[in-house]
Amino acid sequence: MTESPLVKICQSIINWSKILLPYKKLRYYPPSFILRNPVVEGVEFCFKNGHQAAVIVFNQTDHHSVNTKQYRNGLKECFKQSILEVFTDENIISLHNHSSDGHxxxxxxxxxxxxxxxxxxxxxxxxxxxxxxxxxxxxQGAHFSFETGYMFIEESKSLTTEAIERAYHQANAMAEKRIHSKYNDLLFEMTRIINNKDLQLLAQPIIDVSTKQIKAWEILTRGPKGTTMESPLQLFSIARQTNLLFELEVIVLEKAFQQIIKTGTSHLIFINFTPITLGSKEFINATTELLTKYTEIDPYKIIIEITERDSIEGYKYFTDNIKALRMMGFRIAVDDTGAGYASLHTISEVLPDIIKIDRSVIQDIDTNSVKESMLKGLLLIAKETGSIVVAEGIEKEGEATVLSRNNVDLAQGYFYAKPDILPSVSRTVS
Incomplete structure (x- = not known):
């Protein structure tokens, strides 16, 4: 049986000329592990510390202009330098040639x-x-082009080696995007999910910081239970790379409407959308059709949450669609505030009704005065725009105390409650 490319990678991993693994990074791996597989150990180290790991594949598509051993070595060196410009040392687990023209x-x-x-x-x-x-x-004078694909490595009870190999194959299939069985399998499965609307919706409560009462719920999406695509990371990354993200998010909107009607909830409901979907020419028509179909839905109780750290620029219909949604009665929230420039730019362009402060600002804010100063600055921005503030990712009492002393309006996170099915009756979180 022919060995897979990843198995060959693992077998040749002791050849350090083919691995980008800084020596100071070896402190994470006891000596006994180095010859076994530092890639597997690196991925498991991520999982153990609450992080995620992903495989990114770069395939050169025009490799006829320069195709020598010297060039291939030069290409790898260019990738090493460029990757170190983008990532910090500790974020890189490995870089490997997976073919003569791919990394x-x-x-x-x-x-x-x-x-x-x-x-x-x-x-x-x-x-x-x-x-x-x-x-x-x-x-100079040579032509270069690359195809790319990526996939998150699934954290499961199975062997990490198998999870890495599966992610590698899927990422490579995405990179090729040609008549490729694995890519077609993923496309087929995503199409099946969309056609059958085979999604699960969970909900996480959003709490009034002063009263501890539930004021709203954020809808969270999961793929078919027991499959790789149950993970929202896998589900949405595959939808994005197969150009089915719009269809997926419209189905989430419809299923959220169904859940609201089924449970009879009177709370506000936050539903996530990317600028890709919100900037689509078809989005307003799709939303209007759903409101016509589900006449019990009150748009004023729905919060359209812009959930991306990417810029809204370049989406032709985005601004007009936001205006149209507001005319229908929907309110607008901006997610990830404080995580980077994109969210602040979106706030200035959209003037949202609600600003959601990113977990990166909230984490350990009770022991970090700089973060509390950042919070105060974001609260001033919210006051200037007339926005309600929601703090995300509260995981401990000290963080909740800081929110209370700064008069933050609303909060959500595991400290209050984990995601679950949307209940039919409201309850108090104490």
Whole structure:
């Protein structure tokens, strides 16, 4: 039986000329592990510390212009330099040639959110821009192009080696995007999920910080139970790479409407959308059709949450669609505030009704005065725009205390409650 590319990678891993693994990084691996598989150990280290790991594949599509051993070595060096420009040392698990014209990168991803794939795509674009610049300077007159794909490594009870290999194959299939059985399998499965509306919805309560009463729920999406796509990271990254993200998010909207009617909840409901969907020409028509179908839905009780750290620029219909949604009665929230420039730019453009402060600001805010100062600054921005503030990712009492002393309006996180099915009756979280 022919060995898979990843098995060959693991077998040749002791050849350090093919692995980007800084020596100071070896402190994470006891000596007995080094010869076994530092890649597997690196991925497991991510999981153990509450992070995610992902495989990114870069395949060169035009490799006829320069195709020598010297060039391939130069290409790898360009990738090493470019990757180190984008990632910090500790975020890189490995870089390996998976073919004569391809590279596989495994990285640590900090955020365990479905929006993580937008960050990865930004990383990919930055790496490729840097690589192309270096190659064009080094090999003037030659033409270069690359196909890319990525996949999160599933954390499960099965062997980590198998999970890495599965993610590698899926990422490589995405990179090729041609008549490829694995890519077609993923496309078929995603199409099946959409056609059958085979999604699960959970809900996490959003709490009034002063009264501890539930004021709203955020709808969270899961794929078919017991499958790889149950994970929102896998589900939404595959939908994005197979150009089915719009269809997926419209189904989430419809199923959320159904849940609201079924449970009879009177609370506000937050539903997540990416700028890709909100900027689509078809989105307003799709939303209007659903409101016509589900006449019991009151748009004023629905919060459209913009859930991406990517810029809203470049989406032709985005601004007009936001205006149209407001005219229908929907309110608008901006997610990930404080995580970077994109969310602040979105606030200035959208002037949202609700601002959600990212977990990166909230984490350990009770022991970090700088973070509390950041919180106060974001509260001033919210006051200027007339926005209600929701703090995300509260996991301990000290963080909740800081929110209370700064008069933050609303909060959500495991400290209050974990995601569950949307209940038919409201309850108090104490």
């Amino acid at each position: 596989a990168l495994i990285i640590k991803v900090h955020q365990k959110k479905k929006e993580s794939f937008f960050e990865i795509e930004a990383f990919i674009n930055n790496i490729l821009a840097s690589v192309m610049d270096k190659l064009e300077n080094k090999y």
